[in-house]
Amino acid sequence: MLTIHHLGLSQSDRIIWLCEEIGVPYRLDKHDRDPVTGGGPESYKALSVFGTAPVITDGNLVLGESAAIIEYVINTYGDGRLTVAPGSPDxxxxxxxxxxxxxxxxxxxxxxxxxxxxxxxxxxxxxxxxxxxxxxxxxxxxxxxxxxxxxxxxxxxxxxxxxxxxxxxxxxxxxxxxxxxxxxxxxxxxxxxxxxxxxxxxxxxxxxxxxx
Ligand SMILES: N[C@@H](CCC(=O)N[C@@H](CS)C(=O)NCC(=O)O)C(=O)O
The missing domain is CATH 1.20.1050.10 (Glutathione S-transferase Yfyf (Class Pi); Chain A, domain 2)
Incomplete structure (x- = not known):
């Protein structure tokens, strides 16, 4: 199952929202922001190459970047939903x-x-x-x-x-x-x-x- 590594008050909201919209099951791994710097804690930075939120893991895959994750989830589990096909006026x-x-x-x-x-x-x-x-x-x-x-x-x-x-x-x-x-x-x-x-x-x- 997909795991969404969620940093509080961050762009990883987008991935939870996407999964909720299209009904993709996920496990949530929550991290709080560092109380001093307001940035991600060390536990979050260690998850991925760039260390920012969002990050998902799916089997052996570790993927960061909101847009990349959204495309991955929609194309892998969402049957292209919530996208607009080439040729459409939109x-x-x-x-x-x-x-x-x-x-x-x-x-x-x-x-x-x-x-x-x-x-x-x-x-x-x-x-x-x-x-x-x-x-x-x-x-x-x-x-x-x-x-x-x-x-x-x-x-x-x-x-x-x-x-x-x-x-x-x-x-x-x-x-x-x-x-x-x-x-x-x-x-x-x-x-x-x-x-x-x-x-x-x-x-x-x-x-x-x-x-x-
Ligand atoms: N373009 C990146 C931006 C990621 C980003 O800057 N995330 C912020 C949270 S909104 C973050 O991880 N901040 C904590 C930090 O940099 O320590 C994406 O969309 O994934």
Whole structure:
């Protein structure tokens, strides 16, 4: 059986959520963040070559990276569910948002987070590079004004990739989304999904989803 090595308050939520959505059985191996650094504990770093969350194990396979794990689980156990097939009008949007989450949005937010941690949030560099996050959130708001889900009309793995930066990451790098009504509507809707509710109960019990 698949084992999801879950680091609390982390991107490994995505893998629990995926398995809950498509009904793939899994075993959960939970790790708490290091209370001093806030990073992963040594027990988590030892699991994989790069040491970040998420990590799964499946027999002898040890696999890291959210997007790689999601593709692996969907293609190995999920019969391609929650993806959009080539040829569909939503195919390119699916690919874009699936990759935008960790290819552009997370790096931009990590930069903001780092600047904040270093006490440099008022610097010219932080302001200049912070524009990337602003652009990303404007694009998200525009997309959610034209489509119900990131890929289009159907909930897909692109939504699973996108939700972490739009919710949990804002606990690390706070962001005002009061001027993003489409995003707020989307979040209020998506966090009602039973599989998402179960993900929080299992992965981060007691944590309220950040929807405003
Ligand atoms: N691109 C990677 C990012 C992984 C990542 O940075 N994970 C964070 C948790 S959200 C982590 O492991 N942080 C703890 C640390 O670096 O010690 C992925 O999606 O798997």
């Amino acid at each position: 195919y390119a949007s699916y690919l874009f948002w699936f990759h935008f989450a960790n290819g552009s949005l997370m790096p931009a937010m990590m930069f903001d987070f780092g600047m904040h941690r270093a006490g440099l949030q008022e610097s010219e560099l932080a302001a200049r590079l912070g524009q990337r996050t602003n652009r990303a959130f404007r694009l998200v708001e525009q997309r959610l004004g034209e489509a119900t889900y990131f890929a289009g009309t159907e909930f897909t793995a692109a939504d699973i990739m996108m939700l972490f930066p739009l919710t949990m990451m804002r606990k690390f790098t706070p962001r005002d989304i009061s001027n993003c009504p489409n995003l707020q509507r989307y979040l209020a809707n998506i966090v009602q999904r039973p599989a998402y509710r179960r993900t929080l109960e299992v992965g981060d019990p007691g944590l309220a989803p950040l929807i405003t």
